[in-house]
Amino acid sequence: MMTQQDTNVEWHRKLGHISYVNLRKLQEICQGLPESVSKCKNFDICSVCMQAKQVRLPFDTERSRAGKPLEIIHSDVCGPIDSTAYDNKKYFLTCVDDYMHFCKIYLLENKSEVYTFLKEYVNEAECHFNKRVRRIRCDNGGQYKNNALREWCKNKGIVMEFTTPYSPQLNGTAERMNRTIVEKARALIFDSGLNKRMWGEAVLTSAYLLNRSPTVTVNGTPAENWYGKRPDLAGLKSFGSEMYTKILVPLKKLDSHGKKGIFVGYNTNGYRIWDPNTERTCVSRDVTFTSKPVTTNKQKEMERVTDPEDKPNTPDQEDSEMQQEPEADNNEEEPTDTEEDEENENADHKDNGRKNNGQNEQGYALRPRRNIHAPKLPRLSHREPKGGYAHLYI
Numbered sequence: 409m410m411t412q413q414d415t416n417v418e419w420h421r422k423l424g425h426i427s428y429v430n431l432r433k434l435q436e437i438c439q440g441l442p443e444s445v446s447k448c449k450n451f452d453i454c455s456v457c458m459q460a461k462q463v464r465l466p467f468d469t470e471r472s473r474a475g476k477p478l479e480i481i482h483s484d485v486c487g488p489i490d491s492t493a494y495d496n497k498k499y500f501l502t503c504v505d506d507y508m509h510f511c512k513i514y515l516l517e518n519k520s521e522v523y524t525f526l527k528e529y530v531n532e533a534e535c536h537f538n539k540r541v542r543r544i545r546c547d548n549g550g551q552y553k554n555n556a557l558r559e560w561c562k563n564k565g566i567v568m569e570f571t572t573p574y575s576p577q578l579n580g581t582a583e584r585m586n587r588t589i590v591e592k593a594r595a596l597i598f599d600s601g602l603n604k605r606m607w608g609e610a611v612l613t614s615a616y617l618l619n620r621s622p623t624v625t626v627n628g629t630p631a632e633n634w635y636g637k638r639p640d641l642a643g644l645k646s647f648g649s650e651m652y653t654k655i656l657v658p659l660k661k662l663d664s665h666g667k668k669g670i671f672v673g674y675n676t677n678g679y680r681i682w683d684p685n686t687e688r689t690c691v692s693r694d695v696t697f698t699s700k701p702v703t704t705n706k707q708k709e710m711e712r713v714t715d716p717e718d719k720p721n722t723p724d725q726e727d728s729e730m731q732q733e734p735e736a737d738n739n740e741e742e743p744t745d746t747e748e749d750e751e752n753e754n755a756d757h758k759d760n761g762r763k764n765n766g767q768n769e770q771g772y773a774l775r776p777r778r779n780i781h782a783p784k785l786p787r788l789s790h791r792e793p794k795g796g797y798a799h800l801y802i
Contacts, residue, residue, distance in 0.1 A: 416444060480543050482582040484547060484586055485516070486590065490604075491605050508630050513615040523554060548571060553570070594610075597610050599648070612673050647673075653690075653695045
């Protein structure tokens with residue numbers, strides 16, 4: 409004998425694994441269901457529903473923040489980037505301090521370099537604050553789970569916190585920082601008109617600017633919290649600006665003392681300059697920026713694609729073309745006054761025929777003009793013979 413629970417489960421299956429809430433509603437608005445359905449509160453765990461309807465649990469919108477510098481370091485690797493940089497870089501490593509939200513970027517050729525640069529970041533940060541890094545939060549990538557890095561963190565007393573697989577939300581600080589940096593780097597490249605292979609310099613510049621921009625997570629700017637003083641923005645320049653730098657190698661009297669370059673970033677004591685001829689980046693403080701505006705990608709693309717012959721004529725050019733008379737045939741005789749009168753009468757007659765029914769004297773439809781210029785008056789190529797027709801060249 410079936411119990412009420414068994415009956416409810418049977419109807420749950422008949423109705424395509426419906427929820428118990430909707431099953432109770434059906435008993436009120438439909439017929440043929442037993443009364444036991446109205447008392448249905450819940451089912452036992454249905455294995456079929458678990459396989460067919462399993463979803464991810466919601467993530468916490470709020471999390472605990474670090475209470476002091478270097479307590480939690482968020483790290484993530486972004487890449488590979490679709491365009492390989494000029495120095496063969498394909499990835500970049502992001503390190504973000506949870507307390508100050510200060511970001512540090514390292515360009516990588518391979519993910520195996522994470523161990524080297526992560527050690528460099530930890531040693532630099534610990535020397536700067538005279539504190540110890542407590543925890544490093546990262547994803548489950550193999551670059552973080554290698555034995556060398558885990559052994560090094562164990563010896564320094566650093567706890568590595570790995571997220572669960574396919575759950576980047578648990579490392580949201582580093583993931584969101586990567587998105588912000590890529591968006592800003594993309595904007596810098598588009599605005600400057602530089603090649604996409606300059607993404608490495610654009611990413612470094614983006615991190616430099618983000619550290620000197622306000623954020624809701626900390627008071628002031630991340631750079632102020634990291635260095636202990638307000639940043640000075642007077643030396644900021646537009647990415648991709650044209651500049652000249654002093655050549656410091658020994659030169660002859662009449663040699664050029666300046667070299668043209670492109671501004672692509674900042675350094676501790678100067679600017680990063682890209683030399684398009686050598687495809688290398690150098691650092692210099694002896695620079696002079698030109699006042700030439702930056703040409704955007706869209707303007708350059710239009711200049712490259714548009715053919716001079718395809719450019720539309722200006723109103724002045726159209727007026728000059730309308731004023732030019734078509735050249736007559738060299739073998740053609742000049743018509744007399746009487747012939748000119750006859751030609752004008754024939755032209756008027758043909759024009760009237762066009763206006764009335766759109767046909768010529770022979771009854772054929774007039775061919776539409778193929779040029780795009782203003783209409784020109786037709787000119788007879790030769791004298792019309794009596795009883796014949798004139799040939800028009802339009």
